[in-house]
Amino acid sequence: MDIIVPIKQVPETSNVRMDPKTGTMIRAGVGTVVNPLDLYAIEAALRLKEAHGGSVTTVTMGPRSAEKALREAIAMGCDGGVLITDRAFAGSDTWVTSYTISQAIKKMGRFDLIVAGERATDGDTGQVGPGIAAWLDLPLATYVAKVEVLRADGASSERALRVERLVEEGYQVLELALPALVTVVKEVAAPRLPTLRGKKRSKAAEIPVWGSQDMDLEVSFLGLKGSPTKVVKVATPKVTRGGTILVADDEEAVSDAVEQLLGFLAERDLLPRRGRA
């Protein structure tokens, strides 16, 4: 099974700091990582490869430095990665990003499956995965918690993949024909750590770098200019809610705090119905 995993390099979320004056993210000194939710996609792909053979290739769109993300994926066990980077791609929204990555995937050649993370932790839209499926006209399953291959060598007319989607009502079961695209959630698999051997391989790996000239691209579909959506304003909401904080360090204080909490909930009409007068 030949699998492609589109990944994104994102700022480390655990220490995002905001400039209180400008309301922008302080990028200086903030490290970058592979989007944590993409690690689940990489892991799911590696396990499919281990069970059914084939290859796992990652692709990312970003600045030159995003090459590091591809090397991290190789260190985990991926076979290779493609970097798509060009100033013409800057400022892409999700429509444009999914277009550009789709064109790169077309150039990458034959594949059976695309596994993507559910969303990226910075943009947080979850729109690029479904967008790629739409561009490439691939059967799509999102929020996938379990993947099962029914027929690894299935002709494309057969439904060869069974997945479980974690949705509001439960786990929805879908069967899909291959090639297909799935986006996965944490439950699909716990990501492995890079191995020493993997790290060595990743250092030596050749990473193809493709710019706008290297792919078949419609120029009016690219970058900020091609993006249907435009950001018009960015504001910083107030960080705290300025709520009531009570200290309850002995029995009496606990009883008093709970009393006040009940009063607070009653005021907001949040008490259980049968608890009301």
Added chain:
Amino acid sequence: MSFVWTLAEQHAGRLKEVSFELLSRGRTLADKLDTKLASLVIGDEVDDEQLQELVWRGADEVYSIQDPRLASFVCETYSNLLSHLVKTYQPSVILAAATSTGRTLMPHVAVRVHAGLTADCTELDIEEGTGNLLQTRPAIGGNIMATIKTPDHRPQMATVRPKSSRPLPQDRSRVGKVIAVPLDDWLVDERVVAKGYRSDVQDFVNLEEAEVVVAGGRGMKRAEHFGLLRALAEEFGGAVGATRDAVDRGWIGYPHQVGLSGKTISPRLYVGAGISGAIQHLAGIKTSETIVSINSDPDASLHKVADFGIVGDLFQVLEELRRRLAETSPGEQGTAGRDAGSEK
């Protein structure tokens, strides 16, 4: 005249609450644009009374596309259908719920109709003069609010967080058209087949639609202690949530996990017990209407975003809370809570 559309959502023939929430958003926009509001129902066996309720709660027109092949959400067929309707009727705005369905269908359709799409909006407005839709959404883990518009493309598409608005009251004097639209065979994509839902799942929880979520973290110390939270959740007719740490320790299942790598929720009331309030957890709860925090550490981050915080031992506080709630409702123990999960 280009309409405003909302996508109603159904499960097993029942319209979800969010279908009506979207109409109250859509009504405001349609009035500002001086146009009509239509609600699309894609599904199966949604009865006439429910279709009528969409009119009573704000729709001028209801397009009802019902077919056994639409009973469960399958993106390809839904997308073929919606893209076809968009190309035919050219609405100016489409709102859908930021649910597993809306967040899958909308980006798929946006690509195919060359439209701009904004995810997870918390505010929507119309720009004066241009009539453009102004879409505001939290970004970077809720640290900033970004306002986005789509000046040159139609429709303008947005997903909206469930529970971020209230449905309009039913106005039975409102009149509107309910129009049945057939599903043409060529729109059905047979490459994907829905096989129903897994039936062997223990303790599943519909967190996204719960009005009240009582969540526990590492401070709960043991799986058995989640029974305290289940009892409280049941009392409130709510559901039990958890942090990643609690889930990874095996105290409770992954469907309960809230946060960056779990579910995003906006209940009316969120109560967090023994939860530090890491940024990845907060990302999943920030748009909750009311946040209550119970944590012995006065410096816990969850206290900082709470509307009401108690610095104390969670076991004492939860025990007292349960005792007091039981007092106010003598003799009425144990009415069923919605989705409160299985009992220990």
